[in-house]
Amino acid sequence: MIVSIAWRNVWRNKVRSLVVIAAIALGLWGGIFSYAFMQGMTGQQTYSSIHTETGHLQLNSPKFLLNYDLHVNVANADEVQKEIATMPGVLGVSSSIQLTSIASTAYASAGTMVTGVDTANFRTVSELDKYLVKGDFLGRGRSNQVLIGQQLAEKLHAGIHSRLVFTLQSYSGEITYSAFKVVGIYKLHNSEFNERMVFVRKSDLQKIIGFPAGSASAINVLLDNDEATAVTEAELKNKFPELQVQSWQELSPMLQLMSGTIDQMSFIFVFIILLALAFGIVNTMLMAVMDRTRELGVLLCIGMNRAKVFRMIVLETIFLSFTGAVVGLLLSIVTVSYFGTRGIDLSLIADGINALGFSSHVYPKLDFGFYPKFAAMVIIISLFSSFFPARRATRLNPAEAVRQE
């Protein structure tokens, strides 16, 4: 009975209740949507980082990453690659030769990281070919093809068919110069990567610098799902104790840090919104209690005890808040899933965002598991805000309250 009275009381002053409900709904929606937006952003960034830059795992000789020494390599890379390819959950394996180099045109020169890859294998771990803005991916035909990023192309004033001269150190230590022809230009959301990473065929590079056949600087592995990373990492460490095995989290520590920070910040953000709403709820409920002084007095006179009156006001507050929360959550689910498939185009401010490694088309995303957490937060906040109005109601003196008009 108290439950039904409380529910009906919520709807007595429709305008007042609807204002609070709308405020809660919009506040919650704002918080959740921006959280989903940031989640989508970092999620996409993680995806593209894995699928174009690192794969899920990378194997190399210990200390290779310190200064990319050609001699610090995986001597039996072909065998390692074959063995990894047979492991369950592995989608693709690709080995590469990596060395730093200066690339020059008639206009300018720039420091780059030259990566020699086997085209077919590379495509099993990388979607770089999807990000071509001009030309084609490394092909079969003529030798010394190179794929460069948009930012590097701009810096060197290079286009398709431009000749780039690379200053390379050979395996035996001599400096050689070698001309490559640009066949394609790619553009990832990571401008730093675009400016530095160039891709050539492993066979070309091997010939030029005399790198031993069957060996590689690094081996990258793509898995069928992100969650399997840790397990496979452990297996690989076990199998190849002489190699350094690193996961994408270790290779791109910023990603991990960023998504963790965003999680925390968003919860704090939503919490602050709800806290602000709590004041609105307290205010509304205090008004409701004061408006009903006489009625509450009658209830206390005729035998409703203070505990029941307290419970009634608490329930009213919860119903009010929860109605707002349900509306807000529904609004969030609808908009997050709508924009989650449609995406939000940020191309107007895209340059700044790309520099940070984010895509300009954001697909908001939120696991369904988060919605109950937000709902729980609303309940806690509304319980907290119901306390003051409810206590006020129970402190009424019934005899005085019924004397009021």
Place this chain on the structure above:
Amino acid sequence: MTVIELDDIYKTYTESVVPVHAVNGVSVGIDKGEFTAIVGPSGCGKTTLLNMIGGLDAPTKGKIRIEGEDISRLSDKQLVDFRLHNIGFVFQAYNLIPVLTVRENIRFIMELEHRDSKEMQQRVEYLLEKLDMKDKLNVRPKYLSGGQQQRVAVARALASHPKFVLADEPTANLDSHATEVLLELMATMNKEEEMTFIFSTHDQRVMDKARRIITLEDGKVVGDAKTGI
């Protein structure tokens, strides 16, 4: 049999700058089944006296015994239960819970007492018959006239068979026809159910229906007479 005994009751309000002596040494005994009016001009202390009998307010001095029990000894919690189980209240106006229908309002006190639902059902049917309001069963109070609202309030007060019904100027806001109907209802229920009724009024028509009239002036009893009805 005397069921309510007021023994030299005083009530002084001290919240105001000048203390108000609202009740000044009242000693009265009320017997079971009485139909008694407390009358007197506005401000003479009728509401204060009824509130003290009903356990809503404590006397500054003096003892109130209900069926032999001194109610000033009851804790706040016990008083709520005492009111719930023993006393039906009717106030001057706005007695009803606006969000509940007529039926729900009448059931309300029985619900608080966790009565058997069949019993409640029967009691509500019976009272609605008496009220002559069967068609208003599922209507909310704001759609009722003032007289109808007061009849429902009386029905609610009576529903759980309390020992006493205290009504503080129940007809003050009613026209003469509605006043007559309400008093008729109260008188009938007083006879049929043998409940003790005490009501306050300063309306001559209401006094005419009472069987005993206690007259107050400045918080003192200045007259107490049976009317012989």
